[in-house]
Amino acid sequence: MQDSNNSNITQPINNSNNVTNGPTIIQTDVGAKDGQDKCPKCGSTDIAINTNSGKLRCNFCRHEFEPQKVVGMATDINQLQGQVIGSGAQDIVADTKDIVTFKCSSCGAEVVVDTASSTQARCHWCRNTLSVNQQIPNGSIPDVVLPFSISKDVAKTEIEKFVGKRKFFAHPKFRQEFTTENIMGVYLPYMLVDANAHVNLVGNGEHLTRTYYLGSGENRKTYYDADLYHVEREFDLVIQGLTVESSADKLNNSSSSATNNVINAIMPFDLENCVKFNANYLKGYTSEKRDTNIDQLRPLVDKQSKDIAKFAANDTLKNYDRGVAWSNEQLDVKGQQWKAAYLPVWLYSYLQVSGENKVLHYVAVNARTKETMGSVPIHIPKLLGISFLVEILGVLAMLFINFDYNWAFLLAGFIYFFVMFARYRNSNARHKYETETKTNITNLRKIDNFIKTETGLTNSKINGANNTSISGQGLGNQLLNSLVDQNSVASLVRDVTNQKGGE
Ligand SMILES: [Zn+2]
Ligand SMILES: [Zn+2]
Incomplete structure (x- = not known):
C-alpha cells in the first residue's frame, strides 16, 4: 500500500464534523392556514385526495387542485453548503401539546384536533372540516407529503396475491382469520436527506487472468492467477432522497416482536412527486407522527451515505472482477439537507400469539409503486x-x-x-438504499497502477474485498437478524413440542 501521501487529503471518518456552522432553517409552511380550508370554486371544506390522480379534489363541486410544491429548499444539490433543514424537520419540543383547539369560523363552536393521530376534525355543529396546516413542534406536521395514488381495492388485491402464494404453510388460525377488509392507509414519517459530498477511496483491486485446477480426486483444488492494482477513486457526489424511517418504533428493523423490515423493504418512493403538506391529503387515512430528531438519525444517515458513495464508485471498477479492498474510505459532506415527509403505505397487520411470544406480522404495500412485502405466520x-x-x-x-x-x-x-421459513417471514427483506438511492458523480479522478502479477491464489476474491458490502445495515446486523430469527424458530419449536407433550 502506498498510502504514505494520503494523510494530507484524508480526514477522520466522522463526516458530519465538517459541517460546523449552525443549520439554515427553511420555513416550509409559508402561507399555510389553520382552520377552514375552502374550495375556491364553491367554498366547501370537504376536500380529499382523488387517488386516480394523487391530487386534491373538492368532494362537492369536483374542482381539482394543482399540487403545491415546497419552495425555498435547495434543488441544486451540487451547490449545497452547510446544514439545511426544513422547518418541519426541526427538533421536537418535548412539552408541546398534541391537542389543538380551534374556534369554528362558521358557527363559533370549539373544535378539538388531536394532532397525535390526525390533523383534521369536523365541527360537530356545522359539519365543516377544520385543518392544522401550520407546523407545531411535536413532529405531527412534516415539510412534505407524498399523496396516496394506489386505491384501497388495488392494495387489497396485492395483499391477497402475496398471502395467496404463501398459504400452504400458513398458520391455520391465520388462514381462518385473514381478511383484507380492515387494511389501513397510513402516512408513515420519514426523513429525506440530500447530500453534496466529496469522496476519496484508496485500496487494492484484482483482475482475474487465469483459473485452473491442480491435483485429482479428493485433492483437486482450484487456483487463480490475477493482476494486482493500486486503485484510487476521487469524485464529487450528489445523493438525493436518502430515506430513513423517523419513528423510533419502525427504525428497529431487527425487532423480534414486529416485522418492521417488511415496511422498510417497500422503498423506494417516487420522492420527486412530494408536495407541500396540506391536511386534506390525510383525509380518510391515518398518520403516525415522527418521534425522532435529526441528531438521532444522523449516525444511520452517515453510514448509509458512505455505503452509497462506495457503491456509486463500483461502476468505475468493472475491471476488478476479483473485487476491491478499500483500506481508506473518505466521505466529506459539504452540504446536507433534511426534510420531514409523510409517505403513503397500505398496511395489513396480524398479531400472532404463541405461548408468551407475540409477533406482529405486516404485509405492506407502497401506495405509489405497489411494491409489496410481507410476513405470514407459519404453521411450524x-x-x-x-x-x-x-x-x-x-x-x-x-x-x-x-x-x-x-x-x-x-x-x-x-x-x-x-x-x-425465509419465504414466509422475509426476515432479510430490506430497502437496498446503497443501490436504489439517486446519485450523481462528477469530477472523477481515477488511479489504476499495476503493482504485480499474482499466481496460485486460492481465494476466489481479493483478500478483504469490501466494495460490495455495506455497513449502514451491515453484515453484523444481518447476522444478528438471522440469529434472532433462528432463536424465534427454536422457541416456537420448543413451544410446539411443549404443547405436544402436554396433550
Ligand atoms: Zn368545490
Ligand atoms: Zn362549525
Missing part, C-alpha cells in the same frame, strides 16, 4: 413435518445416487425448512 408443525419428509428423501438420495457431494443431500430437510 406442518413445516417441520414436510421438512422431515424432504430429509428422508435426501437420505435415500444419498444412499442411492452416486455423486461426489452426495453428503449434501443430508442437509436437504434443513435447507428446505430455512428456505420456506
